[in-house]
Amino acid sequence: MKRFFLPIASLAVVLLASCKPGGDSNVIVVGEFASLTGKEATFGTSSHEGTLLAVEKINEAGGVLGKQVKLLTEDNQSKAGESSTVVDKLISRDHAVAILGEVASSRSLEAAPICQQSKVPMISPSSTNPKVTQTGDYVFRVCFIDPFQGTVMANFALGTLKAKRVAVLTDVKSDYSKGLAQFFEAGFVKGGGEIVSRLDFNGGDKDFKAQLTAIKGANPDAVFVPGYYTEVALIAVQARQLDMQAPLFGGDGWESEDLLKLGKEAVEGYYFSTHYSPEAGSPLGAKFVEDYRKRWGGKSPDAMAALGYDSAMLLVDAIKRAGTVEGAKVRDALAATKDLEGVTGKTTINAQRDATKAAVVIQVKGGKFKYLETVKP
Ligand code: PHE
Numbered sequence: 001m002k003r004f005f006l007p008i009a010s011l012a013v014v015l016l017a018s019c020k021p022g023g024d025s026n027v028i029v030v031g032e033f034a035s036l037t038g039k040e041a042t043f044g045t046s047s048h049e050g051t052l053l054a055v056e057k058i059n060e061a062g063g064v065l066g067k068q069v070k071l072l073t074e075d076n077q078s079k080a081g082e083s084s085t086v087v088d089k090l091i092s093r094d095h096a097v098a099i100l101g102e103v104a105s106s107r108s109l110e111a112a113p114i115c116q117q118s119k120v121p122m123i124s125p126s127s128t129n130p131k132v133t134q135t136g137d138y139v140f141r142v143c144f145i146d147p148f149q150g151t152v153m154a155n156f157a158l159g160t161l162k163a164k165r166v167a168v169l170t171d172v173k174s175d176y177s178k179g180l181a182q183f184f185e186a187g188f189v190k191g192g193g194e195i196v197s198r199l200d201f202n203g204g205d206k207d208f209k210a211q212l213t214a215i216k217g218a219n220p221d222a223v224f225v226p227g228y229y230t231e232v233a234l235i236a237v238q239a240r241q242l243d244m245q246a247p248l249f250g251g252d253g254w255e256s257e258d259l260l261k262l263g264k265e266a267v268e269g270y271y272f273s274t275h276y277s278p279e280a281g282s283p284l285g286a287k288f289v290e291d292y293r294k295r296w297g298g299k300s301p302d303a304m305a306a307l308g309y310d311s312a313m314l315l316v317d318a319i320k321r322a323g324t325v326e327g328a329k330v331r332d333a334l335a336a337t338k339d340l341e342g343v344t345g346k347t348t349i350n351a352q353r354d355a356t357k358a359a360v361v362i363q364v365k366g367g368k369f370k371y372l373e374t375v376k377p
Contacts, residue, residue, distance in 0.1 A: 027070040028063070028325055030055070030315065031090030033101040033111060038078025039204065039230050042256040043103040043304055047125055048073055049296050050308030051100055054316075057291070064316050065323070071312075072096060076107060087111040091118050097325040098123065100311050103304050104228070105129035105176040112139045119327040121334055123315055125307035126275065128252065129179045133353040138327070140334050140353045142310045142344070143275055144377065146176070149251050150183025152273050152359045152375045153224065157249065158191045161271075163221035167197035167246070169211055169235065171227045174203055180226035180251050188224075196220050201231065208235045209242065216244050228253040233262035240266045247271070255303055260367055267364045271372070275303040276344050277360045279371035288343040303344075310342035 032051055034044030055071045063069055072094050074086035083102060090096045091114065099115050099122040102108045108127035115122035116136035124132055124141040128149055133139045157163045166188060171177035185195055197218035199211040212235070215223055223239070223246050225232055232254050239248065247270055254272035278289045278300050288309060292301040301309075317340055318333035319325055337349040347355045361372045 031096030035078040036075035046304035047308035050305030054309040054312035083107040083110040125311035151187040154187030167215040167220040229256035229259040236266040276306040277371040
């Protein structure tokens, strides 16, 4: 028996080895890595649902370069160390011609050097830390960056909350959190505000009483928490238990249905900035909301879903203009993207490979996310 297997096995090796990225097969393989499970499961799930919807729309319309797009999605379980493993697999085993992901900046930063070294373009839908695209010329994003988001929330604190004295509570395990804290502080101090207390936690922590007690002692007007929803919900609950009166506010990392489920009344009235609201409406946006609801059982799209959708559309637009899936040519086409209409607005890729887009401010009201305002860059 063994004798028959050997030639077949070696034939398979030869066939696999000759299969170049995007080669002669009749599909174009695009890899996606996402936190489908674990601590930030709603981030990856939403982003994936938006991305897959875009790929389905593209394929319905005939695909690109005469081929269908095949999206291969890998789950990193929200864990550090997993993104590099799965992205490596998507590139070397599956020969993905491009990589879409991630939401969390730390996980995008983990995978970006692999894409850069392999000369496989990577598009992060929603990582906002500036360092992500600084990795190299194969790394792009379709969203704004945190120097902008931090300034938006600094102005919001000064102008709308009328806060002069603010405390900042940062997740030191998260590049996103550390960066956003820094950019917020710079904008807030520049606008005449004062940071009265600075405290840290580690993503995954469950008890924030010590930090919150110290913050309460500093008597701030408001508390900026640039974290992710799992910890933010616990922080809000514990702040209320300590009878803290100062309102909490934060950035896009708050955006999850789970913030409402876990935080309940404790997050009521609080504010955060993000990229998109179905209520902020554009013509393309309205159609997207309708399509997304139909595809995903009535669920409304959030920022991650909308940016996931736009990341796939950006990639396909670039492949079409490049006329090939060859990494360097797709990279050049991505870099040349100008005014591409999407559901989160127009995407123009700037010299830093970032996009410039408006932010929206949301308030938790009546157990829902209520759109307050759009802040243009
Ligand atoms: N911007 C966050 C980060 O860089 C991720 C995020 C995007 C979270 C959009 C929620 C919504 O880590």
